[in-house]
Amino acid sequence: MHGTERFTATVHEWLLSIFTAGTTHFVEMVLIGLAYLGFFAIAGLALVYLERRIAAFFQVRLGPNRVGPQGMFQTLADALKLVAKEPIGTKKADSFLYSLAPYFLIISSLMAISVIPMGAGFSGFDIDVGVFFLIAVSSIGVLGILIAGWGSYNKYALIGALRSGAQMISYELSVGLSLLTMILLVGSLRFSDIVQSQSDYWLIFKGHIPALIAFIIFIISGTAESNRTPFDLVEAESELGAGFHSEYSGIQFAFFFLSEFINMFIISAVAATVFWGGWMPLHLGGFSGFNQTMDYIPGPIWFLGKTGVIIFLMMWFRWTFPRLRIDQLMKLEWKYLLPLNLINILIMAFVVWMGWHL
């Protein structure tokens, strides 16, 4: 039994000793909701801080280092400023859609994050169609962007939103198909099964070259899904000002901003879970001594560490690459990634059928 499982079990038993079974269930749901909200806020702020520091590191400057130790509370101060700010919109904006849009993004990111296990038995809910649920929920976010672009009555915002529609719908195919390639190896869409199946080797080692190709495709299309450079056409600042959130200010802008970083976290977390074993420590089949040593490091630390590595990779992309153009973006997906992905699935199916995987 892992530490995280013990923790949840203890909390459950303690609550049962106080309340009835029904109330316990309700209280647990509220607690989980609060925990996710807290995680959402903290992870968002931490990621913004990390992004700024890492950007500064790439750009030979210091970054925020004044508020708190190493500037850690800078983003908190910025968030407080945004909360206190007056929301200013356009006069002709469709006020209902305009105010609705941020919630689409924030809710879709919040729901998507809930199925990812951060430790053994440590996820919001562990359903048997976990991967499918994640892909389905995360595509709601694009609706928010489209609504924001349409509702704010601004041509730049509209161009950004339409670009986003084209981009997200195209790259969702690659995200889904590259995950499907790995699911062929596991045979289950449930996230806990996916992690459990990697207790001897991580899937990226199990699946040989097809898994590696799927990983690269997932990272590329995941970067595109989270609208980051080199695929940040949605808010291409030198072209469109701020793109779809040009007309948002205050807390509504903060929602867009935070959900962007949470999306990056989700993409990295999924990559870490499906390809690098999630919370599963690095295990090598046949080396039980090595495996036991690795087990001393708790699961959540493995999970966050792996996610952090991929987040760093995505930040590295952002501060190095120029931006693609819209037709190049479409060409990359439909002419290169998608056919490659389909062939890759066939190869993976063949590998699994022949039993060549580890």
Place this chain on the structure above:
Amino acid sequence: MKSGTLFDPIEQDLHTDEYKINMGPQHPATHGVLRLILTIDGEVIKHVEPDLGYIHRSIEKICERDNYRQIVHLTDRMDYLSSHINNEAVCLLIENALEIEVSDRVKVIRTIIAELTRISSHLLWWGVMGMDVGALTTFMYGFREREMINDIFENTCGARLTMNYNVPGGLMWDIYKDFVKDTKAFLRHFVTKLKEYNDLLTDNVIFRKRTEGVGILSKETAISYGVTGPTLRGSGVSCDIRKLFPYSAYDKVQFDEILMKGGDTFDRYLVRMKEMEQSVSIIEQLIDNIPEGSILEKTRAVIKLPPGEFYQRVETARGELGVYVISDGKKSPYRMKFRSPGFSNLSVINEIAVGHKIGDFVAIISTLDLVIPDIDR
């Protein structure tokens, strides 16, 4: 997109139309208060109309009021990135009109500072070019090296951007003690960094795809619009005032005029990158033997140009800057006209941007290397 068949459902049910967006006067891609009215069909640009006048300060009219010494300082505020070269243009004009021969020392120092200015201007352009195509880091890298040049300028004349180091008849004062040492240190450092720039941006696949074959400016169009400078040389037309009408110490140095063939965005980019290497070579030829001599020739306190017309051209970082003066023998000119490179370079935008997407358009404006106060004056 051409449609118009009888049963085109889009045309019948959902009428599509072109629409206009204002790029600027407040927009990150125009680097100043330039307003571009774009007519757009989806993402494709159909027509571009520049609208000027947002930073017009009547510099030419003020010149008719001020005396010749004051005019030199006004020219800083036109193309502020090559302020030294603008000053030099006016000073050369006055010196030629009054037939003052400045010493070799002045000529060499002017040339060194002018080439440092060119590097500094191209560095800023490089940083912004990267930023316009989405690579944000280039901006910081460009500014890192530019800072060293600015420090040299600050130690030389006290100002970092609007220098006013030139005065009619020579220079305001002599170079400082460590000028040669600092400049050499900068050159040594800069040559290694140029390689880094090429690794980071020039050789990047995405950057190549974004710029190659985009915004092709043909020789004929370029000449007919009066395009000059690196923008023209990217189209393969040989036109460098430093070679054609050498001034200051340019007749004493060997350097190549960089010419490209294609005339696309990437060629214009490469011209500037290679020009920085040439500037380094020019400075290297001059820095070791700055001749001795007087720093300032004697001029009258109130300069009066003889009646007549005078013209002086110099090569700024953006192209040919022409200064035209009609003098009636008084202490200020009767009429003063600047032929700024930016204005002609901007006017070609409609010819080269039509048919490209918004993303390309930003890259195209970027390689025209516009400084808006230079266009508007």
